[in-house]
Amino acid sequence: MDDNTLSSLITLIATIIFLISGWAVLWIYRARRGGWTRLAAVYTTPPRQDALPRRWQSLTLMPSRCRYRWIISMRLTVDGLYIHPMIPFRFGHDPILIPWEDIEIFAVETYPADRLYDLKTVRVPQIRIRVGAGVAQFIRRAADNVHYFVQPTTHIASADGARPARSTVG
Numbered sequence: 001m002d003d004n005t006l007s008s009l010i011t012l013i014a015t016i017i018f019l020i021s022g023w024a025v026l027w028i029y030r031a032r033r034g035g036w037t038r039l040a041a042v043y044t045t046p047p048r049q050d051a052l053p054r055r056w057q058s059l060t061l062m063p064s065r066c067r068y069r070w071i072i073s074m075r076l077t078v079d080g081l082y083i084h085p086m087i088p089f090r091f092g093h094d095p096i097l098i099p100w101e102d103i104e105i106f107a108v109e110t111y112p113a114d115r116l117y118d119l120k121t122v123r124v125p126q127i128r129i130r131v132g133a134g135v136a137q138f139i140r141r142a143a144d145n146v147h148y149f150v151q152p153t154t155h156i157a158s159a160d161g162a163r164p165a166r167s168t169v170g
Contacts, residue, residue, distance in 0.1 A: 028092030034066025035127040036093050042123045045097035048082055051075040054138065055086070060130040062118065074135070076142035081119075100143045105136055 001009075031037050039061075057072040071089045075082040080099040084090065102122040108130065110116050117136035119129040131139070 023088075024091040026091075027089055030066055031092035034061040034064045035124075036061060036066075036096075039096050039098075039121070039124055039127055040094040043096045043098050043102075043121070044094050045082065047084070047095055048075060048077065048097070051077045051082070054135075057135055058132065059083075059135070062128040062130050063126075074138075076139070081139060081142075103139070103143065105140060 031040075053073045053075050055073045056070045057074050058067070058069045059072055060067045068085060068089075071086045073084055073086060077097070080097050081103060082095065082097045084095040085093045098119075098121055104120045104122070106118045106120060108116040108118055115133040117131055117133065119131060119136075119139070121127070121129075
């Protein structure tokens with residue numbers, strides 16, 4: 001290999017590494033600025049595959065107005081709402097699982113053609129997740145129907161007198 005080809009190859013590899021590093025730094029910065037990191041600190045979860053994903057969704061983290069347009073994948077599980085970005089956008093974005101009992105949905109006063117809803121979490125109330133009407137209805141239907149999949153608690157006390165915890169079908 002001659003010196004000119006070797007120099008071009010090293011330059012190409014360095015450029016690719018620089019671009020990937022810049023991309024990662026950009027998305028890590030967005031995660032911290034937007035509030036995803038604070039949500040993930042409270043609602044962190046390992047990656048899950050237990051429900052069909054609803055891909056290409058959009059959301060905005062408020063009050064920072066950090067938008068995630070058509071890059072979010074949501075899964076509605078028995079345990080709650082599972083959110084994560086698509087693969088090239090995951091730098092600094094750990095998956096989030098918000099339990100159904102921690103989600104409150106509020107309508108936002110906007111232009112009538114643009115119905116928006118805010119999801120407010122109980123444990124991180126300063127960050128709201130703004131979604132469109134379709135996603136809000138999708139989440140509300142799942143939250144309303146989750147009780148059909150929860151097994152009833154047994155009322156038999158254990159030997160130490162404590163009640164057993166609620167179990168879910170997973």
